[in-house]
Amino acid sequence: QYGLEKPQGYNVSFHYNAHVEYHHFGSSHPMKPWRLTLTKQLVLAYGLEYTMDCYEPRPANFNELAVFHDREYLSFLSQVTPQNAKPDDPAYLAFGFGGESNDCPVFDGLWNYVSIYSGASINAANNLNNKQSDIAINWSGGLHHAKKNLASGFCYINDIVLAIQLLLTNNPRVLYIDIDVHHGDGVEAAFESTDRVFTLSYHKYGIDRNGYPFFPGTGNITEMGPADPTNRGKGHSLNIPIDDGIDDEQYKWLFKTVTSAVIEKYNPTAIVLQSGADSLGGDRLGRFNLNIKAHGFCVETVKSYGRPLLLIGGGGYTPRNVARTWCHETAVCVGAELHNELPTHIPYIQAFEGAENGGGILYPDLHNTKRHDNLNNQDNLHKLVTQALENLRYLEG
Ligand code: TV7
Numbered sequence: 357q358y359g360l361e362k363p364q365g366y367n368v369s370f371h372y373n374a375h376v377e378y379h380h381f382g383s384s385h386p387m388k389p390w391r392l393t394l395t396k397q398l399v400l401a402y403g404l405e406y407t408m409d410c411y412e413p414r415p416a417n418f419n420e421l422a423v424f425h426d427r428e429y430l431s432f433l434s435q436v437t438p439q440n441a442k443p444d445d446p447a448y449l450a451f452g453f454g455g456e457s458n459d460c461p462v463f464d465g466l467w468n469y470v471s472i473y474s475g476a477s478i479n480a481a482n483n484l485n486n487k488q489s490d491i492a493i494n495w496s497g498g499l500h501h502a503k504k505n506l507a508s509g510f511c512y513i514n515d516i517v518l519a520i521q522l523l524l525t526n527n528p529r530v531l532y533i534d535i536d537v538h539h540g541d542g543v544e545a546a547f548e549s550t551d552r553v554f555t556l557s558y559h560k561y562g563i564d565r566n567g568y569p570f571f572p573g574t575g576n577i578t579e580m581g582p583a584d585p586t587n588r589g590k591g592h593s594l595n596i597p598i599d600d601g602i603d604d605e606q607y608k609w610l611f612k613t614v615t616s617a618v619i620e621k622y623n624p625t626a627i628v629l630q631s632g633a634d635s636l637g638g639d640r641l642g643r644f645n646l647n648i649k650a651h652g653f654c655v656e657t658v659k660s661y662g663r664p665l666l667l668i669g670g671g672g673y674t675p676r677n678v679a680r681t682w683c684h685e686t687a688v689c690v691g692a693e694l695h696n697e698l699p700t701h702i703p704y705i706q707a708f709e710g711a712e713n714g715g716g717i718l719y720p721d722l723h724n725t726k727r728h729d730n731l732n733n734q735d736n737l738h739k740l741v742t743q744a745l746e747n748l749r750y751l752e753g
């Protein structure tokens with residue numbers, strides 16, 4: 357009934373340590389690890405665990421994280437607790453904790469939390485390296501803003517960078533694609549000096565009425581990696597700045613046109629897709645108007661190239677829709693079609709029921725669930741694509 361056969365015959369692995377669910381950033385903080393509980397419940401309710409190899413990865417250790425992050429930063433991160441934190445300690449602010457916005461709070465079990473999501477991305481990358489799977493999934497990862505010595509935008513450890521570093525031991529060229537509504541600045545910065553990683557990010561970019569840039573404020577089309585012509589990384593970043601309210605057809609066209617051009621020109625031997633779900637319509641922090649299947653179209657498109665694929669989570673601040681999307685995308689990976697009627701035996705089914713929660717179905721209409729006027733028109737988008745393809749000419753050498 358749920359179409360559990362795997363017609364395309366991809367080996368899919370699912371990397372998930374449920375201990376990640378027990379962590380809380382604080383009651384008012386938009387990042388809710390609870391969305392991962394909901395995702396897991398949907399994946400299990402549809403029986404998708406029988407179509408994949410499921411792993412429960414151990415947490416990453418200090419040395420594994422130190423492959424990218426500074427040891428001083430990691431020492432601080434591993435020792436700080438809500439009890440011993442000194443918000444006036446210069447190190448505290450310098451490492452990105454607390455501050456006015458409190459994007460990166462110190463909470464109980466912080467080190468445990470970061471080790472768990474990072475361990476899952478590391479485990480997933482190793483599985484691709486060993487050819488144990490064609491597609492490896494970690495919905496708990498995708499924390500693309502973290503820098504080597506700085507927590508930023510809800511991200512403390514950059515699990516994506518750690519995973520790409522592992523993939524680079526087996527691959528001459530890795531393509532990183534990011535469809536979170538926020539610019540994937542941490543991953544871009546980490547690989548700015550190499551031509552062995554190409555970063556492609558689609559995100560909201562612009563200044564709001566209140567004068568604040570949309571976080572993190574970078575990622576214009578003109579930002580293509582270092583300007584210095586002697587830097588090997590020059591031209592190996594492509595940013596696609598998008599305005600509020602983009603709809604399904606526009607986004608799908610933009611994604612397919614630009615992504616296929618990058619894949620054909622760069623010819624990556626592995627692909628990492630950060631599938632942040634805050635680009636959906638109705639997201640608490642996002643600005644776009646996408647439906648679940650348009651978001652999933654990006655996964656389908658990337659999968660169709662048949663390269664080893666690491667699929668990771670990221671943002672997503674309306675938990676029930678994050679769960680729906682990542683369940684759908686898990687199904688896309690294994691080649692299953694899911695029934696729109698949610699199975700009734702799901703724990704926490706109430707989270708999906710009632711008109712305001714999506715009416716007990718998997719694919720509610722999310723277009724305009726939160727009003728964002730569409731500020732993108734065909735003319736702007738065509739110009740954007742022209743400029744993006746122009747930027748790619750650098751790859752021709
Ligand atoms: C990958 N937006 C992460 C996205 C990170 C976005 C931001 C919040 C926020 C934080 C809270 C909170 C919030 C309702 C939303 C620049 C400022 C903003 C001046 C007052 N509620 C990902 C990070 C972003 C924390 N940060 O890409 C605790 O929203 O915009 C900012 C920073 C700082 C200065 N102020 C404006 O999706 C996972 N934070 C509630 C409690």
Ligand code: ZN
Nearest residue numbers: 536538634671
């Ligand atoms: Zn985001």
